[in-house]
Amino acid sequence: MKKTALIVLMLVLASLVLLPFLWTTATSFKPLTEVNKHPPEWFSPNMSFEPYRDMFFYLPFSDYTANSLVVAGAATVLTLVMGSLAGFAFARFTFPGKRLVLLVLLLSQMLPGASVIIPLFQLVTAAGLYDTLVGLILVHTAIMLPFVIWLLYGFFSGIPREVEDAALIDGCSRVSALWRVILPLALPGLGATALFAFLGSWNEFFFSLLLTTSDTARTIPVGIGLFVGEYQDVWNQMSAAAVLFSIPPLLLFLLVRKTFVKGLAAGALQ
């Protein structure tokens, strides 16, 4: 009895929480005539995938999607390469200034984007990277690095030192020990971190908005954020874009949950 009440309560909460998305999803399948209907209705007999096709055809979302994939992919790789070197250094060495650097990295995660955007805009423009994918890749990498270093610092610290010492005795250098022994062990952690980094770049809006101006460099969130103001009349196509854009984060979130469990299990087994 009590269990049934709880299940009902949980389901009611779920539908309340998901309401904005359910409404957007319903809209994404409707023809424009039924979207602009008063009073509005949840369903229409003419629902189809047409808005999904149209937004690639009439709106520049094929460009935006390609841009988003390139930026997020490249930024993830760059962040992971630099982040794992730094994370390893923090996990395995004691050196003067270590605590201070870690603290500065923690603080820089809270740095307001607004407090660097103007000089960054000038810097990026002076380097000829305004409104380019390269510019976005570099900026995304920089803003995600502090968080990624902290994550990897945690993962590397969880790997027993003995494993690495054994490799050192066998004649490996510190760096080749990192490459051959630590990295494979840290793979679940690296995987989870890569997903976080990808998601961070995929969703990033503030810098992407202010450092681009044309469709050659705009990413999907910029497209959605700007169209809300500019093309109010194609809500069905915009909804379709919003739904499609949300699928990778949702899939990745499911994956990350699993990877975390796996990572924990792997750590416990050693």
Place this chain on the structure above:
Amino acid sequence: MKRSTPYLLLAPALLFTGFILLFPLVQNLLNSLMHMTLGRGGTSWSGLENYSRVLSDGLFWLAFRNTVAYAVAGTVAALLLGLGFAVVLNARIGKFTDIMAFFYSIPWVVSPVVAGFAWKWLLNDSFGIFNEWLTSWGIVREDVNWLGDPRTALLCVAVARIWQFYPFAMVMFLAGLQCIPQEQYEAAEVDGATALRKFFHITIPNLRYVTAVLLLLGVIWSFNDFNMVFVMTRGGPINSSMVLPVLVREYSFVYFDVGKGSALSILVFAMLFLLSFLYLRVLTRSDAA
């Protein structure tokens, strides 16, 4: 060779982040003290003139009040909501709870831009389903223009923000709840405590640390939040939902008054630095305990 190894490993990441984040911050501090144009940078020193122009601007104080309300009230509400969800999920009835936990987390996982978009469409005055419900249930007589009315715009953005942040609080509170030693509850039951008393005398005190961390993180993040406000209202109508990060963009890239924008962004940085400092103190004190 050996002593320099950690520094060599750190160098790429630190130089990179330093160049793209810290160098602009310092540059910004200098900019805020100069006569500025967006294209050519600083032309001559101006002392504190930019700051006094910001502080004497009524719009700044409006945005400041809005930001504080948005960040503080929004975070408190999101924490209460997150705690409620965590208590419900803590009942743990098998795999079903995990699936629900996933659904409840969705607002936190999708992009803030999509979240803002979805709310804007839900609240649309003539084509959104929310007004349709209110009118058909007789709560309001005619459609309300939620985001177009200066009295309700900020409130609506705050609701969307609360909805986006509560899952984070929920996850943290749930972890906190599961760490409370069961013996405390058992001992209370022996003494005949009611469920309500147990909640206020055992659950709440045990969650004190998580709450402090969440409160500070929530206020810091919401103080910084540009996305939700920009997507839903762009600070309007008539600046009624203007917040500080959006105002920085407004000053610099709409009015092209870069000096004023720089001064404001340094003020925002100073406020957040203070909050971050508090946050670190909470974090480190708990490590010692």
